[in-house]
Amino acid sequence: MxxxxxxxxxxxxxxxxxxxxxxxxxxxxxxxxxxxxxxxxxxxxxxxxxxxxxxxxxxxxxxxxxxxxxxxxxxxxxxxxGDHVLDTRIIEIPVYYEDPWTHETMMRFRERHQDPDATDLEYCARINGYDSVADFIAAHHGSPWFVSMVGFVCGVPWLYQMVERERQIEAPKYVRPRTDTPRHTIGYGGCFTAIYAVRGAGGYQMFGITPMPIFEPAGKVSYLREEMVLLRPGDIVKFAPIDRTAYDAIAAEVEADRYEPRIRPVRFDRAEFEADMDAYNARLIEVLGHD
Amino acid sequence: MIEIRKPGLATTVQDLGRPGHYHLGIPQSGAMDRMALRAANLLVGNEEGAAGLEATFMGPEIAFERDALVAVTGATLPIFVDDVEQPGWTALEVRAGQVLRFGYLTAGARVYIAISGGIDVPLVLGSRSTYLVGVMGGHEGRALAAGDRLALGSARDARAGRKLPEKLRRLPGSPAELRVVPGIYDHRVTPESAAHFYADEWKVAPEADRMGYRFRGGRPMEFVPRRPPFGAGEDPSNITDSPYAYGCIQIPGGLEPIVLHRDAVSGGGYFTIGVVISADMDLIAQMQPNMPTRFVRVDLDAALAARHARREQMDAIRAHLAR
CATH class of the missing domain: 3.30.1360.40 (Gyrase A; domain 2)
Structure with a gap:
């Protein structure tokens, strides 16, 4: 190369x-x-x-x-x-898939979508060969993702799925970009998941929303006080599906500045990862320390 | 303190910006016309990088609560202190209780207002510049509104009446000429199409702000055929999302070029045909919608020579105002 x-x-x-x-x-x-x-x-x-x-x-x-x-x-x-051993972090990001806020935005901009009669998730599940939206969502949060780039505005991450290319999700952007996207939307374009750090225009397919801020310039979120942008290239992200009740609970903790995201140091070894991605990913996810 | 009586249009606090955070999607921000801000600051005895106000198309109305020296540079427009017209590019004496206001703009697009002592808002990542998308820096991370009161730093010795001669100022001609070093993804379009890009006359579109300037009126691009690379997207103008340069010219869908400016998005998935040279970035700040524009192809040596000439001009401004 x-x-x-x-x-x-x-x-x-x-x-x-x-x-x-x-x-x-x-x-x-x-x-x-x-x-x-x-x-x-x-x-x-x-x-x-x-x-x-x-x-x-x-x-x-x-x-x-x-x-x-x-x-x-x-x-x-x-x-x-290079030897491709990376000392990095694994970060859990809770996601409320099929949430009401991205759904409302999606309906407002339906005519800009390639398949106005389906939801973004229905469309993406179908073109990626999944039988149901539930299976597609399970695939999206089943494996971890590498933060492969940070930028656009305010620390937006591009995330690259840690599975073989044949299994990587692909999706086109909207035919015409929306003029609005809710803050913290979990979006998808090309082969990348993105998290909208702030509200704004956008063309990525919308899958859900996280209650967890990843950018905060005014020092209102304790874990973003030292660095206002959370994610760095090379970080590993694991999405954790949550329901409305958990979403509201985390949002309230964030509001009270009591929320502590689950972040653990981890050493990533590329050779071991490539030898058996699923087994390696399972070990990575264990580092997060869930029972 | 000063009080904003009327905000003008998109008036923000800006200094020379906050480099070093672009890899996180936090752009440099800062005055779009850096030379105009530097000159305004030097006129009132400030450090060149002190924070001033940048107003777009329409100036604010400002009441002064203390005596100050004020200089207005950049775009051309009538300047009044208590209804008495005053010259631009000149150190003006404003007394406590007096009001600075402006008439209609006749040339250029952005006005810079430096006040002795500088605007004293908190530093964010080392800069007082406002970054609107991030709601950070400047005054509460936003454009100024009527009723806002801004603190001033302590003024240094300087005298009223100093003036910057016209030969040391710079506004775009008509058509505006922006010099461009081709590159980055220019191989995505055919050589004929690239030639059209530089031959055609473009016009500044209404979508022109601190993030970027859009242009219309030239011929659409013809792309070199390819199989879409994994991750890039189907459109021939798409690339695997990459970092963007300040001044880079993207042409989404091959239709309307966008030149990224001081509040640039730091990356994205559109190909870049070339990058406006550093010496011409200030000019963009002074371009109004509908202004005819030509992109002029230059090589790196010419860009470096232009950069050198620009630095000499800035040195001449410093020398003139040091007398």
Whole structure:
């Protein structure tokens, strides 16, 4: 997998590890960007890992673009031989699937959907070959997900499903984007789950909603006081299905600033993961410490 | 303190922004026309990066509760202190009890108002800039409203009457010319189509704000055929979601180019045909809807030369105001 390098104007260097989304491209982006961060090149002000690509912003007056390109190319080639053991975190995110709020929004924008007569979940279950919405939802929260990129606005994560490609869910975006999406919607586009950190426009299929904030700039949520954005590329997320009662209980805890998300440190080993994904995922999920 | 009597349009507190958090989807924000804010600050004796006000198309009305020096830069519009017209790009003396207000804008799009001492709102991630989508920074993370009162920092010595000559100011011409280094995903469109992009005359669309500027009027893009890569989506303008550069030009569906600006979304799934050079980013801040625009293809060396020229212009402003 050889990367493609391109300058973005006079201040950006963009690198595409792969045109398509793969575990290889994602791990490479993660490894190179941490190497670039460690190298601490003069004038590099932003280091942005992407799903299958990465980008830096730099000051060409402090380091010539050609010199930066040479250095980054060397780190990119070295990352090819990385060992892919990752010390990271596993984070549980409760999800109220088929909730009334995304349902209301979905109905308002029905004419913008490729299948206006079905719900987003019915449509996605069908095109991915599931017999029922319940089976589809079970698949969505059954395996963990890698945070493969963070960004868009306010710490929105892109999440990549930790199963073989044949089993990865795929869904197109709405035919025309909505002008509204509830805050904390669990959305789906391409091969990625996203969590809408704030209310806003969007084109992803809507599956449910979480009561758990992932962005809070004003210090009102204790676990977001130190860092206002919760998720980082390389984090592992496990969605946990909840009902209305549990949703309301967690929302009340968040409101009272008593909510403690379930977050545990974990070491991820890519070779072991790829040898038997389901068995490895089951061990990962055990780290969350449920009985 | 100052009191906002009328807010103008989308008036926000901005300084030179908060770099370093783009990888989390928190953009740099800050003045869209950075040189105009720097010049306004220097005129009133502030640090170049002090927080001022950025108003769009229509200026606010501000009552002063203490004596201050004020400079108004950026767009061209009549400036009044208690109904007496005053020059732009000039250090103006405003007394406690006086009111600063504005007439209709005649050129440019964004007005910068620097006040001696700077606007003293809390720092968020090292900056006072307002980021509206994140409801953070500035005054309560939002655009100013009538009745808002803002604190000022302590003023430094400076004298009224200093002025920045016209040759040291910069507004876009007509058509506006934005220089672009092709790249990132420009291989997605055919060479003929890319040539059209640079040959056609575009117009600024009404959807033009701090996040990005949309353009209309040029020919649609023709894409190079491909099998959609896994994760990218079916549309030929889609890519596997990737980071976006400041100034990058996306063309969703191949139809209407969008140039991302200071409040850019940090990533997404549309291809980029090229990136506006850093030296021309300030110009975009001063472009009004319907303004004719040409994208001019340049290489990296030309972009670096333009950057150098821009820095010399800023040095000339500093030298002029240091006298």
């Amino acid at each position: 050889s990367s493609r390098f391109s300058f973005g104007g006079d201040e950006h260097l963009f690198v595409e590890c792969d045109e398509e989304m793969t575990f290889d491209a994602f791990f490479k982006s993660l490894a190179v960007t941490s190497a670039i961060r460690a190298a601490d090149f003069p004038g590099v002000s932003e280091i942005c890992p992407g799903n299958a690509s990465y980008q830096m912003r730099f000051d060409p007056d402090r380091m010539h673009p050609d010199e930066l390109l040479r250095e980054v190319r060397a780190l990119d080639e070295a990352a090819e031989r």
